[in-house]
Amino acid sequence: MQTQLAIDVRIYGEQLDSIPQDLYIPPDALEVYLEAFEGPLDLLLYLIRKHNLDILDIPMAELTRQYMDYVEKMRSSKLELAADYLLMSAMLIEIKSRMLLPKPADIEQEEDPRAELVRRLMEYEAIKLAGQRLDEMPQVGQEIAVAHAYFEQIAVAGPPSISFEDLMTAWQSVLQRASHFQHHRVGRAELSVREHMSLVLRRLQRDGMVEFMALFDVVNDGLPKLVVYFLAILELAREGLVKITQQASFSPIYLQAQER
Amino acid sequence: MLQEPLNTAQMKQILEAALLTAGQPLSLDELLRPFDGRMERATLRMLLDELKTDWQQRSMELVQVASGWRFQARPDFSPYLSRINPERQQRYSRAAMETLAIIAYRQPVTRGDIEEIRGVAVNPNIMRQLMERNWIDVVGQRDVPGRPSLYATTKTFLDDLNLRSLSELPAMENFSQQDILFEPPSAE
Numbered sequence: 001m002q003t004q005l006a007i008d009v010r011i012y013g014e015q016l017d018s019i020p021q022d023l024y025i026p027p028d029a030l031e032v033y034l035e036a037f038e039g040p041l042d043l044l045l046y047l048i049r050k051h052n053l054d055i056l057d058i059p060m061a062e063l064t065r066q067y068m069d070y071v072e073k074m075r076s077s078k079l080e081l082a083a084d085y086l087l088m089s090a091m092l093i094e095i096k097s098r099m100l101l102p103k104p105a106d107i108e109q110e111e112d113p114r115a116e117l118v119r120r121l122m123e124y125e126a127i128k129l130a131g132q133r134l135d136e137m138p139q140v141g142q143e144i145a146v147a148h149a150y151f152e153q154i155a156v157a158g159p160p161s162i163s164f165e166d167l168m169t170a171w172q173s174v175l176q177r178a179s180h181f182q183h184h185r186v187g188r189a190e191l192s193v194r195e196h197m198s199l200v201l202r203r204l205q206r207d208g209m210v211e212f213m214a215l216f217d218v219v220n221d222g223l224p225k226l227v228v229y230f231l232a233i234l235e236l237a238r239e240g241l242v243k244i245t246q247q248a249s250f251s252p253i254y255l256q257a258q259e260r
Numbered sequence: 261m262l263q264e265p266l267n268t269a270q271m272k273q274i275l276e277a278a279l280l281t282a283g284q285p286l287s288l289d290e291l292l293r294p295f296d297g298r299m300e301r302a303t304l305r306m307l308l309d310e311l312k313t314d315w316q317q318r319s320m321e322l323v324q325v326a327s328g329w330r331f332q333a334r335p336d337f338s339p340y341l342s343r344i345n346p347e348r349q350q351r352y353s354r355a356a357m358e359t360l361a362i363i364a365y366r367q368p369v370t371r372g373d374i375e376e377i378r379g380v381a382v383n384p385n386i387m388r389q390l391m392e393r394n395w396i397d398v399v400g401q402r403d404v405p406g407r408p409s410l411y412a413t414t415k416t417f418l419d420d421l422n423l424r425s426l427s428e429l430p431a432m433e434n435f436s437q438q439d440i441l442f443e444p445p446s447a448e
Contacts (some may be wrong), residue, residue: 038355039380084380123377126432130365131357133430140420142351143338147320147331148283 040088041124058114064092162246170212170253177218178226196232204257212253272307285328285419326418356386365432368399368410
């Protein structure tokens with residue numbers, strides 16, 4: 001069989017005696033191969049490797065003929081032929097013709113017309129092998145299974161980023177200071193927490209960031225009013241309307257309106 | 261709740277729990293976080309090495325990849341594990357792998373560079389596929405007319421192939437330019 005012979009044959013080697021000049025390509029084989037080629041370079045490489053041609057000394061006439069055969073068959077089998085294949089045909093013919101031209105004696109060391117093609121073929125072959133190598137490597141999601149034990153991330157609590165103790169301490173000191181200004185009051189004041197929530201919010205709207213202590217008017221407001229203020233702040237924090245922050249333990253606590 | 265200060269065994273357990281639940285590689289910086297600034301990087305490295313040794317006889321191994329450290333099943337188990345979900349995601353086409361290889365070995369490259377090497381137009385679907393997998397991304401523009409995007413591989417690409425750096429990629433069977441010798445036509 002010719003195919004068997006093709007493996008042993010070296011076109012520019014010794015065993016040339018019994019080889020047919022025209023390497024036979026079964027026409028049916030074509031349809032199978034067409035899809036497999038990744039472009040003209042791939043097809044050329046295939047032809048070179050299949051027929052054991054020396055990539056560093058490509059017989060241009062032979063290669064061009066075989067390439068054109070394939071391209072011609074691709075066209076006749078109604079496959080949409082990428083322009084890249086036709087461009088390569090033109091390039092092969094150009095190289096072939098340049099090699100046929102007699103070289104002017106005065107031009108020394110003219111580059112082999114095949115040099116660029118060979119460079120591209122080798123670069124492409126290296127990449128093709130590298131692609132295969134990459135594909136064979138174990139991948140996460142295929143061969144590599146990454147540990148992923150279940151762990152329920154507990155949601156970080158809402159807006160106040162200070163501890164309850166801190167707020168308590170601050171409140172205690174408000175009470176303490178208020179006790180210095182105790183008055184005896186007669187009468188009943190209806191104090192609404194929601195109303196004070198609005199007061200605090202309005203204050204925060206106006207002043208931006210307000211220090212916790214500064215919200216309380218310990219001199220003028222009585223204890224009930226201070227309590228309502230404190231409740232209003234807690235309620236605002238609970239509803240996520242204010243942000244309460246503290247840089248470090250025992251440093252001032254700041255309030256600011258939560259940005260929506 | 262563990263009582264601080266922690267002893268070595270406890271610190272190792274915290275690292276272990278963090279790595280086992282992460283589902284992705286954790287960097288040294290991320291692994292330092294549970295200790296709230298009370299651990300030196302050198303200590304962390306030492307503990308990770310110990311942890312790696314501790315797990316040597318187990319089904320999972322602690323490995324280092326580009327983005328950090330992760331636990332993964334030993335390769336011996338992969339044929340068995342793959343039977344759990346037989347329909348895994350498909351491998352990429354040859355064209356995609358060649359495109360990826362060009363980006364991996366020749367980065368940063370433009371579409372034009374890829375077309376030059378492969379000899380065919382770049383299929384936009386392949387680029388999209390690789391971008392969606394987060395294996396490649398745009399790292400800049402080449403300063404030529406049209407300012408084409410320059411593509412490079414990402415840390416995720418290295419992670420997913422179990423690599424720490426690009427230098428660990430399989431060596432390319434590259435014929436260097438010097439190997440391509442042409443007999444200059446003799447002038448005489």
